[in-house]
Amino acid sequence: MTDTITGLDLTKRLIAFDTINPPGDEAECFKYLASLLEPAGYELTWHDWRPNRPNLIARLPATEPEKRAPLVYSGHVDTVPLGQAKWSVDPFAGEIKDGRLYGRGTSDMKAGVAAFVVAALRLAEIEVRHAEIQLVITSGEETGCEGALALAASGLLSDCAALVIAEPTDNRALCGHKGALWMNLVHEGVTAHGSMPDKGRNAIFAAVESIERLRGHDFGIKPHQVMGGPTLNIGNMQAGLNVNSVPDLARVGVDIRSVVGQTNAEIRSDLQRVLGDQVRVEPLTDMDNVFTDFDDPWMSQVFATTKEILGTDPEVATATYFTDASVLKPAMGNPPTLIMGPGTMAMAHQTDEYCEVGLIDPCIDVFTRLGRDHVA
Numbered sequence: 001m002t003d004t005i006t007g008l009d010l011t012k013r014l015i016a017f018d019t020i021n022p023p024g025d026e027a028e029c030f031k032y033l034a035s036l037l038e039p040a041g042y043e044l045t046w047h048d049w050r051p052n053r054p055n056l057i058a059r060l061p062a063t064e065p066e067k068r069a070p071l072v073y074s075g076h077v078d079t080v081p082l083g084q085a086k087w088s089v090d091p092f093a094g095e096i097k098d099g100r101l102y103g104r105g106t107s108d109m110k111a112g113v114a115a116f117v118v119a120a121l122r123l124a125e126i127e128v129r130h131a132e133i134q135l136v137i138t139s140g141e142e143t144g145c146e147g148a149l150a151l152a153a154s155g156l157l158s159d160c161a162a163l164v165i166a167e168p169t170d171n172r173a174l175c176g177h178k179g180a181l182w183m184n185l186v187h188e189g190v191t192a193h194g195s196m197p198d199k200g201r202n203a204i205f206a207a208v209e210s211i212e213r214l215r216g217h218d219f220g221i222k223p224h225q226v227m228g229g230p231t232l233n234i235g236n237m238q239a240g241l242n243v244n245s246v247p248d249l250a251r252v253g254v255d256i257r258s259v260v261g262q263t264n265a266e267i268r269s270d271l272q273r274v275l276g277d278q279v280r281v282e283p284l285t286d287m288d289n290v291f292t293d294f295d296d297p298w299m300s301q302v303f304a305t306t307k308e309i310l311g312t313d314p315e316v317a318t319a320t321y322f323t324d325a326s327v328l329k330p331a332m333g334n335p336p337t338l339i340m341g342p343g344t345m346a347m348a349h350q351t352d353e354y355c356e357v358g359l360i361d362p363c364i365d366v367f368t369r370l371g372r373d374h375v376a
């Protein structure tokens with residue numbers, strides 16, 4: 001037995017690293033994780049997609065001929081900024097009050113990363129292993145899965161049997177999440193003096209026409225039994241420089257959340273058809289939806305494990321946010337994908353973020369069992 005660090009201690013160590021993104025400087029945090037994983041037998045592949053912005057793939061090879069593809073645990077180590085409001089605790093000190101560990105990134109998602117790293121260290125002690133255990137740890141998630149996108153493009157990822165994304169779910173075993181397609185609709189016009197609008201072409205009128213076309217847009221898809229229907233929101237609009245000119249540019253920000261049965265690429269081409277060629281679409285964020293069926297054999301195994309260890313009944317539910325799974329799942333052969341972590345879902349991105357200390361160890365137990373069953 002090696003001296004294994006506890007999930008709580010590791011979470012505290014991880015939040016002490018300032019990995020606020022932007023700007024994002026996760027390198028020291030990664031070096032620390034590597035210093036735990038490498039001596040335990042993990043083979044490390046570094047992927048620096050920008051200076052001081054690594055992704056890390058850690059592989060614990062099988063000791064026997066492989067019976068199945070790897071089981072992959074994944075999480076990001078960057079966090080969102082502290083926000084405008086003043087914190088009542090030091091966001092990097094790891095203070096514990098009333099069973100809650102406070103700090104930026106405790107819930108989203110350093111407790112989740114800590115949980116699977118501790119599980120990974122336990123799995124390394126199994127002497128006979130018939131499959132590989134793999135960790136895919138990313139940077140730059142909070143600014144649109146930048147790290148995961150670069151990693152997927154690098155060709156370093158390979159197919160796996162199942163994927164665990166340890167984002168905060170209060171230890172609920174979730175089957176996926178909606179997709180997100182954020183974009184600007186750009187309308188160009190011709191400027192003129194405000195007293196002679198007939199000499200110009202008003203970009204705001206073009207934008208209003210687009211907005212009218214999108215109001216009540218029918219995606220032509222039945223609501224999904226778990227995710228419900230897709231949504232479309234117009235979130236912002238920027239147009240015009242002054243009141244006495246004809247505006248020659250109008251941007252309309254659209255936020256679409258997609259569901260099973262839709263791809264973002266299809267939605268985009270559909271919208272372009274509705275809006276016409278005059279409207280230029282500038283994509284901002286493009287994350288496909290993620291879903292694994294309840295009756296998938298591996299998902300059934302997950303539910304049996306959470307029932308046994310946590311005492312919770314299986315539920316088919318999805319997360320409200322999107323995750324690196326949008327990028328990693330398709331890049332790793334579309335394996336069944338579980339979203340589960342000890343963080344508190346409602347605490348993500350909040351002032352005075354905390355996680356419930358009592359959820360960390362049970363999550364480690366679930367992750368360890370899933371890995372143990374996988375390599376058996």
Ligand SMILES: [Zn+2]
Nearest residue numbers: 108109141167
């Ligand atoms: Zn997160």
